[in-house]
Amino acid sequence: MAHTPETTSALHGVMAEYDTGQELVDAARKTMAQGYTRVEAYSPLPIEDLNTIIHKTRTVLPKLVLAGGLTGMATGFALQYWASVIEYPMNIGGRPMASWTTFIVPSYELTILFAALTAAFGMVLLSGLPRPYHPVFNVERFSMASSDKFFLVIESADPKFGGAAAFLKDTGAKGVYDVAE
Amino acid sequence: MDPNIHRPMALQETPVILPGHDFETVTETIAEIPLSKRYPLGWIAFIGAALGLLGVLHMALGYLVMVGIGIFGTNQPVGWAFPIINFVWWIGIGHAGTLISAILLLFKQQWRMSISRFAEAMTIFAVACAAIFPVFHTGRPWLAAYWLFPYPNAMGLWPQFKSPLIWDVFAVSTYATVSIVFWYVGLIPDLASLRDRATSKLKAVLYGMASLGWRGSARHWHRYEVASLILAGLSTPLVLSVHTVVSFDFAVSVIPGWHATIFPPYFVAGAIYSGFAMVLTLAIPVRRFYGMESLITMRHIDNMAKVMLATGLIVGYGYTMEAFFAWYSASPHEKFMMWNRMFGQYAWAYWSLISINVVMVQFLWLKKVRHNVGLLFVMSLLVNVGMWLERFVIVVTSLANDFVPSSWAHYTPTRWDYLLYAGTFGLFTTAFLLFLRFLPMISMFEVKTLLPQGKVKAEH
Numbered sequence: 001m002a003h004t005p006e007t008t009s010a011l012h013g014v015m016a017e018y019d020t021g022q023e024l025v026d027a028a029r030k031t032m033a034q035g036y037t038r039v040e041a042y043s044p045l046p047i048e049d050l051n052t053i054i055h056k057t058r059t060v061l062p063k064l065v066l067a068g069g070l071t072g073m074a075t076g077f078a079l080q081y082w083a084s085v086i087e088y089p090m091n092i093g094g095r096p097m098a099s100w101t102t103f104i105v106p107s108y109e110l111t112i113l114f115a116a117l118t119a120a121f122g123m124v125l126l127s128g129l130p131r132p133y134h135p136v137f138n139v140e141r142f143s144m145a146s147s148d149k150f151f152l153v154i155e156s157a158d159p160k161f162g163g164a165a166a167f168l169k170d171t172g173a174k175g176v177y178d179v180a181e
Numbered sequence: 182m183d184p185n186i187h188r189p190m191a192l193q194e195t196p197v198i199l200p201g202h203d204f205e206t207v208t209e210t211i212a213e214i215p216l217s218k219r220y221p222l223g224w225i226a227f228i229g230a231a232l233g234l235l236g237v238l239h240m241a242l243g244y245l246v247m248v249g250i251g252i253f254g255t256n257q258p259v260g261w262a263f264p265i266i267n268f269v270w271w272i273g274i275g276h277a278g279t280l281i282s283a284i285l286l287l288f289k290q291q292w293r294m295s296i297s298r299f300a301e302a303m304t305i306f307a308v309a310c311a312a313i314f315p316v317f318h319t320g321r322p323w324l325a326a327y328w329l330f331p332y333p334n335a336m337g338l339w340p341q342f343k344s345p346l347i348w349d350v351f352a353v354s355t356y357a358t359v360s361i362v363f364w365y366v367g368l369i370p371d372l373a374s375l376r377d378r379a380t381s382k383l384k385a386v387l388y389g390m391a392s393l394g395w396r397g398s399a400r401h402w403h404r405y406e407v408a409s410l411i412l413a414g415l416s417t418p419l420v421l422s423v424h425t426v427v428s429f430d431f432a433v434s435v436i437p438g439w440h441a442t443i444f445p446p447y448f449v450a451g452a453i454y455s456g457f458a459m460v461l462t463l464a465i466p467v468r469r470f471y472g473m474e475s476l477i478t479m480r481h482i483d484n485m486a487k488v489m490l491a492t493g494l495i496v497g498y499g500y501t502m503e504a505f506f507a508w509y510s511a512s513p514h515e516k517f518m519m520w521n522r523m524f525g526q527y528a529w530a531y532w533s534l535i536s537i538n539v540v541m542v543q544f545l546w547l548k549k550v551r552h553n554v555g556l557l558f559v560m561s562l563l564v565n566v567g568m569w570l571e572r573f574v575i576v577v578t579s580l581a582n583d584f585v586p587s588s589w590a591h592y593t594p595t596r597w598d599y600l601l602y603a604g605t606f607g608l609f610t611t612a613f614l615l616f617l618r619f620l621p622m623i624s625m626f627e628v629k630t631l632l633p634q635g636k637v638k639a640e641h
Contacts, residue, residue, distance in 0.1 A: 021637045028399075041399040044204060044374070045629045047637055051403035059404045065411050076351075079331055083339035092343050105348035105426055109355040112419045116359040116412055120366050123408035127401050130393035137396075143377035145397055146370070148204030148634070 010181045012135035013038070013155035014165045015142070016173035021047050024150035027171040028053050031152065034167060038155035042136065042145045064122045065115050072114025076107035138180045153179060195483070197292045198631055199475040207476075207628050211371075211621050212378050214471060220618070223470060228614045234607025241601040242317060250320040252597040259580045259592035264318035266572040267602050269427055270455070271311035272353065273448075273568065276420055277456020278304030279360060282367070283416035286409070292484055294627040295476045299467070299616070300460050301364045306612040307459070308357045310605040315349075317601075345429040352426040359419055363412045369395050370405070371621045424452045431575065437518035438579035441506055447499030451568060454492035454538075457485050458564035465558045467617065476623055479552060486551040489564065493542035496571075500539065514584055522578045526591055530570045531578070537567030 018024045021043060028041050032053060039054050041047075051058075080103040084090070089097050124130070136142050136153060145151050152173075154164040168176045202210075245252060255262040278300040285293035319325040327334045328341075329350045340347045372392035379385035395401065428448035431439035461482070468477040507519035522531045541563060544550045551557065582589045616622070629635050 021635050025637050042397050043399070043402065044208075044397060045626045045635050046402040046406050047399075047635070048406075049637065050399040054399050055403075059400075059407055061404055061407050062411065080342045083331060084342050088337070088339040090341070092341070095343065099343060102343045105345075105422070105429075106342060106351040108422060109348075109351040109419075112415050112422075113355040113358060116362055116415045116419075119408045119411045119415070120362045123366065123404045124369075124393060127404055129395065130390075132389055132394045134394060134396055146374040146377045146395075147208045 011156045012138075012179040012181045013153045013158075013161070014168060015136065015139050015151050015153045015177045015179050016168035016171060017141055017144075017175045017177070018150040018152070018172070019174060021045070021150055023172055024152060025050060025053065027152050027168070027173065030171055031154065031167070034160075036154050036158050036160055036164070038158035038161075040153045040155070042142070042151040042153070044144075044146055044148060044150070059126060061119065061122050061126060065119045068118025068122075069111045069115030073107050073111040075114070076110030077103055079110075080106060135179050135181055139177045141175065141177060149174075195478045195480040197295070197478065197480055198628065199478055202475060203632060204629050204634050207632070208374060208378070208625055210473070210476065211623050211625050211628075212375055214617070215375060215619050215621060216378060216380055216384065218380070221470075224614060224618060228611060231607050231610035231614055234604055235611050236607070237600055238313075238604025238607050241597055241604050242313070244597065245317055245320070245601070246322075250318060252595060253318075254592060254594040254598055255318075256590075256592075258583060258588050258590055259577055261576055261580060262592055263594050263598040263602060264314040265430075266569065266576050267605065268311050268314040269448075269572045270565075270569050271307045271314075271605065272427060273424060273452035273455045274459045274565070275304040275307035275311070275356075275360070275456065276424060276449070276452035277460050278302070278307075279356075279416050279420040280453055280456065281460070282363065283413040283420065286413040287417060291631055292481055294631065295473075295623045296460065296464060296481055296485075297627070298364075298367065298624045299463065299613075299622045301360065301367070302613065302616045302620075302622075303456075303459060303463060304360050305357070305364060306609045306616075307456075308353070308360060309612070310609050312353065312357065313601075313605060313608075315353075345426065345433045348426045349430055352423045356419060356423045359412070359416055363409075363416055366405075366408060366412065367624060368620065369393060370397060370626045371624060373397065374625055375621065421449055424449045436579050436583065437512070437514040438503070438507075438522070438575065441503065443499055443502050443506070447496065447502075450492045450495035450499065451571065454489060454496055455565055455568035457489045457492065458561040458568070461485050461489070461557060461561035462565070463613065465554055465561070467622070471617075471622070473623065476628060482554060482557065483548075483551045486545050486557060489561075490542060490545035493538060493545070493564070497539040497542070500535065517582070518579060521582050522574055525578060525582060527574060527578050527581070530574050534567045534570040534574060537563050538571065541567075 016027065018027060024041055024043060025047060028039070028050060031039055041050050041054055043050065077100075081098060081100075084099075084103075085097040091097075136145075136151075141149065142151060152168065152171075154161060154168065158164065165176055165178075253263060255264070278297075281293050281300040282297040282304075285297075316322045316325060326332070327336065327338055329347070331340050340350075369392055372388050373395035376385055376388040376392050379388055425445040425448065428444035432441060432444040434440060464477055464481070464485070468474050504519055507515040510516070522528070541560065544560070550560075577592050581592050
């Protein structure tokens with residue numbers, strides 16, 4: 001629901017629309033060079049450099065996945081050791097109770113299971129999802145962000161927000177919209 | 182980079198996407214199917230037939246649960262028959278989906294993008310069909326839980342972790358879970374596209390909830406890319422381990438014809454071979470009926486046929502090595518096993534599978550054959566017949582004629598064996614048709630990364 005430019009009080013930010021990924025990346029570079037700090041870009045497909053340009057940080061996800069995988073491996077091994085040696089020891093052909101080689105396969109599978117679940121849930125939760133509502137959805141044109149248009153938002157929380165709309169117009173945007181809170 | 186640049190005209194390949202597509206047309210072509218209000222007549226006819234078969238599955242399972250596993254032809258000495266054959270067959274089919282979505286992603290094979298989504302859907306449905314057999318062949322599956330899954334039960338019993346059958350439970354249930362998670366993660370951005378283009382409030386809400394509120398921000402995409410690379414990296418060793426562990430069910434035993442070190446790689450290759458055949462069986466009619474020829478091009482068909490040829494050759498090598506081991510072992514039981522396969526009571530099955538998996542597959546060397554879609558469709562069906570027969574021969578011939586001639590017998594499946602197997606096709610086809618109708622069958626955002634509109638020059 002597009003808003004008139006006068007209502008600046010309850011704004012989430014201003015949004016600029018671009019036709020190509022290249023235009024978005026160029027605009028994002030200019031915006032960051034200008035000293036804006038509360039910026040986010042939206043695109044219908046992954047653009048490799050975009051996150052580095054705007055946020056300059058990489059996700060901790062790989063470290064979480066490593067921890068998840070190691071937890072899975074420890075869980076798998078501990079479960080089998082406990083069940084086969086402590087809780088329910090059974091002599092199978094005179095083999096040792098703690099025949100660790102036979103524990104490899106379930107430990108391996110649980111390593112992968114825990115790591116994969118950490119990767120998937122980590123990706124979703126770190127991104128703050130599930131979150132059905134977000135102010136950017138208030139802009140009608142934003143429905144194109146999942147099809148073929150590219151968007152850049154400067155949030156009203158940015159200290160330099162005052163001139164943001166005018167600045168974005170100069171970056172070659174096809175349109176600049178207010179994002180209601 | 183375009184691989185055709187340095188090639189002479191005659192050797193140029195069909196592109197991964199035919200010219201004339203941009204972001205808008207890609208979204209349009211793919212999203213139109215789940216969002217449309219129409220139910221095409223062909224789809225209704227197919228799902229009607231599929232639901233009929235699904236009814237057969239319910240009937241067979243219902244009768245099985247009421248009467249017990251005596252309704253199967255499985256009996257001493259052939260104590261493992263249709264259920265394990267069908268289990269291995271369905272699980273094997275699933276492997277192609279993971280190969281396409283994970284291994285080819287790691288190798289940066291761009292052609293995988295337009296077939297990975299529905300190949301992965303195929304994987305999940307195939308694993309679901311496979312899971313029915315080990316669970317229900319126990320006769321009373323509600324009691325099977327305590328020796329399959331480690332959970333504290335009132336009897337104080339724990340599973341036997343030294344048994345490959347328990348390894349299989351872990352491998353297959355992990356495989357099913359990770360496949361579903363990987364597939365769903367891949368769907369999230371496309372579900373957001375469907376949400377944004379939905380034609381009714383109900384669709385917008387349902388697709389919106391399913392997309393978890395995906396916005397496609399730079400941070401979202403960054404985490405998404407990291408996560409999908411990690412999932413691909415995890416799925417690759419996983420998929421290789423699954424059929425390896427399935428082969429352990431046989432190889433760890435001492436039955437002649439099962440106790441072979443070549444089983445793990447030979448089973449994995451066979452799985453991918455039959456899986457690619459199934460992807461072709463599905464892709465050829467789907468691209469035709471839904472007009473997807475510009476996104477699933479002859480390049481995809483050709484590449485899939487080549488993968489089928491390569492893995493078929495590995496399988497052929499496996500057959501040769503089985504015969505060689507039998508001779509080289511100097512064990513009379515191993516030698517007899519091979520002779521029995523070739524000339525015993527199930528010789529027809531052995532020679533049928535050899536003529537399909539070793540002889541017929543050689544025709545795929547010819548480009549003419551690989552580009553004849555109709556012929557390829559028939560071949561892909563035959564390959565899956567051949568791979569089913571391979572499992573039949575491995576399971577049944579080794580058991581029907583084992584060490585002691587006095588215990589030999591002939592195994593004949595009953596009508597319930599056939600009905601249960603046929604019923605799983607009902608489950609598979611119903612699930613696949615629902616997927617085609619209500620979810621984007623091709624990954625829209627991935628295909629977009631192939632178009633010039635999405636390309637961004639590196640700085641400087």
